[in-house]
Amino acid sequence: MPEPTAQQLAALDALRKTDPNLRVEWDEDTGTPALIHGALSSPSPPIGAQSIADAAHDAAYEFLRQNKALYRVPDVDQAFPRSRVVSDEFGSTVHLFQLHQGVRSMMENLA
16 A cells, blocks of 8 residues: 555644544555544534535535545545435435546446
């Protein structure tokens, strides 16, 4: 696995300020986080007129924009041009579909 860059380590340090017990599972091939366990942000403000799905979508993209160095993504909106939000009684899950060098993610075909 590639060693984490200084920018990735700085981004992790910033996240650990929110949750000192943060755990990261790294993708061996890409050298980016495959999964992050822990509190990733402060609680969101009240939604107001925004739907829960829209709030979840906005929060996911904002997290990626703030942590793009961690994922080695220069432009989040270009890398993840499409998403889908699934909400149930437990909350919302945001599925992001990645575009890399003009090729769509295989997972997008399954969605």
